[in-house]
Ligand SMILES: Cc1cc2nc3c(=O)[nH]c(=O)nc-3n(C[C@H](O)[C@H](O)[C@H](O)COP(=O)(O)OP(=O)(O)OC[C@H]3O[C@@H](n4cnc5c(N)ncnc54)[C@H](O)[C@@H]3O)c2cc1C
Ligand SMILES: Cc1cc2nc3c(=O)[nH]c(=O)nc-3n(C[C@H](O)[C@H](O)[C@H](O)COP(=O)(O)OP(=O)(O)OC[C@H]3O[C@@H](n4cnc5c(N)ncnc54)[C@H](O)[C@@H]3O)c2cc1C
Ligand code: SF4
Ligand code: SF4
């Protein structure tokens with residue numbers, strides 16, 4: 001078998017991109033996509049599909065790209081995914097579809113994500129929206145949260161004829177796609193708002209500035225607003241802190257605060273009102289996608305940025321592409337390093353970060369090698385801003401105001417795996433609110449699964 | 465939606481507005497707040513809900529002009545719109561959790577400072593509706609800075625005024641006034657509720673700790689989302705980090721680390737800006753007002 005290298009994707013040069021928020025990866029054009037598609041073996045038993053949480057018929061859509069029939073490729077993807085331009089950009093492909101691609105055994109796997117993104121972008125640029133004729137069935141479903149779980153659920157239900165209203169706490173829809181993931185990775189105006197626009201075109205109503213649990217409760221949605229079913233896609237927005245001394249000093253913030261100020265509020269633009277304060281040297285604690293996003297955002301605002309991570313580079317949970325881009329952009333990786341205290345100036349602003357060096361011990365139950373402190377390795381890093389990117393958990397606002405909604409030990413909403421059904425009749429849930437912080441594609445898949453189950457539930461109810 | 469139906473100046477720098485926000489009004493309870501945005505470029509500004517009319521679908525806010533966003537708000541006229549109003553946010557006042565009997569059995573005193581008088585009014589009025597008359601101490605720099613005194617008189621028990629310069633009522637701080645009431649006039653209270661500048665609430669809670677008087681303070685921390693998502697509003701209460709926007713804004717004053725809260729509140733104050741900050745937006749903050757006014 002001849003080894004053909006992966007078709008490279010065009011990218012902005014690191015020196016240019018750290019001066020702005022333009023999208024780093026430029027994606028394939030038609031020619032490049034067809035070239036990359038030609039590498040796919042169209043396996044009879046495609047391993048890649050097993051790796052995709054929503055089982056996109058990968059060889060099938062790639063087959064159409066090979067032939068230059070992008071419209072058919074779009075139709076194949078649309079059967080399984082509502083957000084190809086998003087997932088093609090943000091899925092951790094190396095652990096999902098591409099991680100299983102047979103080509104990956106001997107050479108580089110097919111660039112499935114980039115191909116999917118190309119089809120998503122092509123559909124948008126050519127104004128291809130999947131055709132649907134909707135026959136209203138007179139039933140109302142409320143969707144809480146406008147992240148990928150809520151959007152996918154709402155889109156599917158609208159297509160089936162339900163009258164869907166999404167209630168969103170913030171003033172813009174999109175969830176993490178809008179407030180979390182920066183535009184240099186996921187353009188807002190073109191990609192996110194376009195995908196949301198498609199869902200609105202199908203008749204879904206989005207009501208912003210409505211906080212369920214405060215403005216309205218789930219009980220009121222049923223009793224006063226006459227909804228027949230409710231889907232909860234409220235995400236996992238509650239930020240974690242480390243619990244080390246000095247964490248409430250001025251200049252310490254959660255990644256959610258920093259990214260919300262820059263993405264949702266566009267605080268870095270001169271013409272917006274939300275203030276943003278960032279020191280010249282910034283430490284970002286953590287090693288996931290969120291940490292990379294915060295670090296690369298801070299870099300673009302002109303800071304020297306350190307990623308402080310307690311395991312080794314191989315264990316960084318972020319997408320490989322993000323780590324690669326971060327390195328190119330000059331982010332300094334202080335790996336095997338754990339902060340133990342934040343030290344402040346007399347003024348109460350951050351002065352430095354006290355850390356210890358770590359080494360990896362024997363693999364633990366999960367197979368990961370647990371980091372251990374190296375005795376006597378204490379040192380301090382002079383920084384002005386500390387950003388905590390340690391992960392998030394579900395916000396208790398809804399669950400604490402809804403009777404009879406059962407939670408698991410991690411305070412996530414308990415559901416029946418196959419349907420998304422919660423312990424409350426007519427209430428379904430999915431996405432990060434159920435799993436804890438996970439991925440866009442899993443949230444979207446959960447939203448779609450719940451849409452199917454809600455349809456079943458309401459049809460059965462009608463028969464009874 | 466979010467139309468301004470009424471605007472009235474209470475002093476030269478404090479105005480009251482009635483805003484159309486039916487969903488917020490319907491759910492609002494004393495002690496809660498809302499978040500407004502002036503326009504598409506506006507930041508999310510937390511303001512206490514000072515009154516609400518569930519039938520008319522309106523909420524009342526009372527705003528003190530301090531910086532950019534409150535100045536932009538000051539420029540809005542009757543008939544203009546807020547870009548967004550979200551709420552009600554935060555937990556309702558602890559008073560809401562008590563039974564009417566329990567409330568009747570308590571002697572309650574409110575201590576209001578400056579613009580904090582407005583949210584105090586909301587709670588005193590609610591108590592009045594339950595048939596309870598609470599005492600109120602209102603503090604201000606001078607007589608011209610006092611707000612809502614007459615309205616308050618109608619719904620409260622005893623009302624005491626304290627001004628720094630003695631131009632109205634008691635000459636001195638609200639803390640001096642309360643101390644005088646308790647130690648010299650032998651007033652007995654079971655519960656104090658205070659809303660005002662952080663520094664006032666700090667000294668007040670030091671006094672009430674000495675007096676062994678349970679005290680609740682409503683904290684105006686920095687906020688961004690107001691839904692528990694960012695942690696900008698975190699405060700230390702009883703040694704534990706709490707999010708004021710979802711767990712507050714009211715907390716047991718004797719447990720609050722006021723020094724930390726005061727320090728955190730200044731984080732975005734223009735004059736406090738660190739020399740090293742990369743984002744010197746004090747340069748453009750004032751220009752923005754001029755620019756927006758011209759639009
Ligand atoms: C910075 C960052 C980078 C990431 N990078 C990636 C990546 O590269 N690849 C990837 O696959 N995943 C990534 N993720 C994870 C991914 O974004 C999430 O798993 C996904 O968005 C979860 O979708 P969701 O719909 O469940 O929730 P969310 O996207 O969190 O949306 C929930 C929505 O519900 C709203 N809401 C919450 N409570 C209420 C309420 N009470 N009433 C009304 N509305 C409410 C919220 O405001 C929010 O808009 C990243 C996450 C972050 C934070
Ligand atoms: C729960 C709550 C209730 C409040 N209720 C009222 C009210 O009823 N009436 C009223 O006049 N004010 C109230 N405030 C304070 C009000 O939000 C601030 O005065 C306002 O944000 C100042 O914005 P600015 O742009 O005009 O000032 P600037 O000084 O230009 O603001 C700079 C930054 O600091 C923040 N900020 C400045 N001062 C405060 C403050 N005291 N509290 C919180 N954030 C601040 C602003 O949001 C902004 O991000 C409340 C605050 C909270 C948290
Ligand atoms: S949705 Fe994600 S995992 Fe599935 S094929 Fe696309 S990029 Fe791969
Ligand atoms: S496993 Fe790889 S080669 Fe096989 S069908 Fe999937 S993408 Fe193509």
Ligand code: FES
Pocket residue numbers: 686687688689690691692693694695696697698707708709710
């Ligand atoms: S304001 Fe963001 S968590 Fe409270």
